Amino acid sequence: MPKKYETPLLDELEKGPFPSFVTEIKKAAAKSDMAADELGQLEKSYRDKRGYWKHGGIVGVRGYGSGVIGRYSSLPDEFPNVANFHTVRINSIAGFFYTSKFLKEACDIWDKYGSGLTNLHGSTGDLVLLGTNTENLEPIFAEFSSRGWDLGGSGSAMRTPSCCVGPARCEWSNIDTLDITYSITQEWQDEMHRPAFPYKFKFKTAGCAVDCIASIARADCSIIGTWKGNIAVDQTEVANYAKNGMNIQEEIVNMCPSKCMSYDGKELKINDADCVRCMHCIAKxxxxxxxTGEKGATILIGSKAPFVIGATLSWVIVPFMKMEPPYDEFKDLIRKMWEFWDEHGKNRERIGELIIRKGMREFLEYIGVEPQAQQVKEPRRDPFFFWTEADLQK
Amino acid sequence: MEKEEVKKKIYELVEKSMGKKKLKSSDIQKTISAEAGISRDEVKDALKDLIDEGKLIYTYFGGSFVEIPPK
Incomplete structure (x- = not known):
């Protein structure tokens, strides 16, 4: 296919050592009119310094309120092949373990029905297919569902849960992140495909506090693996690290957030009672x-990107919970949180924003969790708890 | 209350709100369960049927809503 548009501004983005999305769109544009017009519209956006996409509206597959994000060009006469340019989210597999057979099939389906452009994976965690028209949505869904795949979450719904690779590839995982993600996905199919929340709700599960999936910054509910026992120390290996050039005092002891470690040049000592399980020393x-000891997870609530209020990180609600199938304790807790959100949440208000608006005490009372020291996010600056009339009577 | 009756009530509520207020799924569940004295799960189930039958659809305008499909 001959080149359809001149793109001098986009061409600048191909220069330099890094991979360029422009190069990829150009490759797709060689065989797809849709990708070619997408390139043309993008160049115009760069030239005019404004976006030309409209978002939302009436689009989806029968029975689903999630998984398809309607996108429309505001210049349909100029770029007719992207008049509709909907995004399709496919529910990604826990830990992103695909077979190459599936990936080839997914690309073939997308070449047939869409622009050929994908976003693997989007920041949502879904397998994101970029750009198709309204008529092709049902056939795309039929192709994927006949192979055992489903649409992901979008809109005011539970979003596709995601997790780190967990015990599949990492020996430090304290919980089975993959199984938890699968269980959440199966348990709350309606909550994912039939939007009924005030706004979006995201689960992300990390096997340990290293938090490779950045759940603490990106999920309304972060599930982070932790442990109850002590940290076992192999002093011979500590000596080997020192021998091989590690500055244990600088890199380990001084970096400990709770200052629970000491090193005399021979022996590394840990005061486990003061350890906050941050994983820094273990990862290094x-x-x-x-x-060692009992494994489980810390449950945190409330992180989100800037919107009504600024960006927030999740904060601890339950410091330690056993995470074993069928995860009933965890699921019951989440249902109570959703009830609170459903009862008090405004349209487009995330659960974290609601907790800030209503107060942590009211939230904890509703979900039936006792206040604990670990829940205090910023000591001496942000006390969540005040005496009630009933407390004063005691 | 029979499921068909609940479905009728939901449809009428959505129809009555057209052009005035977009209803969320939870708005419908709260209103109908209070009006009809039934559980929210029953309303949810009836709403699910209406969506599956294509009589109502989900839309997205900064949030997800339930509406009557355009003719």
Whole structure:
């Protein structure tokens, strides 16, 4: 297919050492009119310094309120092939373990019905297919569902849960992140496909506090693996790290957030009672240190990107919860949180914003969780708890 | 209350709101369950049927709503 548009501004984005999305769109444009017009519209956006996409509206597959994001060009006469340019979200598999057979099939389906452009994966965690028209949505859904795949979440719904690779590839995972993600997905199919929340709700599960999936910043509910026992220390391996050039005092002891470690040049000592399970020392000295004892997860609530209020990180609600199938304790807790949100949440208000508006005490009372020291996010600056009339009577 | 009756009530509520206020699924569940004295799960189930039958659809305008499909 001959080149349809001149793109001098986009061409600038191909220069330099990094991979360029422009190069990829150009490759797709060689065989897809849709991708070619997308390139043309994008160049115009760069030239005019404004976007030309409209978002939302009436679009989807029968029975689903999620998984398709309607996008329309505001210049349909100039770029007719992207008059409709809907995004399709496919529910990604836990840990992103695809077979190459599936990936080839997904690309073939997308070449047939869409622009050929994908976003693997979007920041949502879904397998994102970029750009198709309204008529092709049902056939795309039929192709994927006949192969055992489903649409992901979008809109005011539970979003496609995601997790780190967990025990599949990482020996430090304290919980089975993959199984938790699968269980959440199966349990709340309606909540994902039939939007009924005030706004979006995201789950992300990390096996440990290293939090490779950045759940603490990106999920309304972060599930982060932790442990109850001590950190086992292999002093021979500690000596090896020192021998191989590690400055244990600087890189480990001084970096400990709760200052629970000491090193005299021979022996590394840990005061486990003061350890906050941040994983820094373990991640740095994988051969010398190891968590022991009971494993479980810390449940945190409320992170989000800027919108009504600024960006927030999740904060601790339950410091330690056993996470074993069928995860009933966890699921009951989440249902109570959703009830609170449903009862008090305004349209487009995330659960974290609601907790800030209503107060942590009211939230904890509603979900039936006792106040605990670990829930205090910023000591001496932000006390959540005040005496009630009933407390004063005691 | 029979499911068909609940479905009728939901449809009428959505129809009455057209052009005035976009209703969320939870708005419908709250209103109908209070009006009809039934559980929200029953309303949810009837709403699910209406969506599956294509009599109502989900739309997105900064949030997800339930509406009557355009003719």
């Amino acid at each position: 000295m994988t051969k010398a240190l190891k968590p």
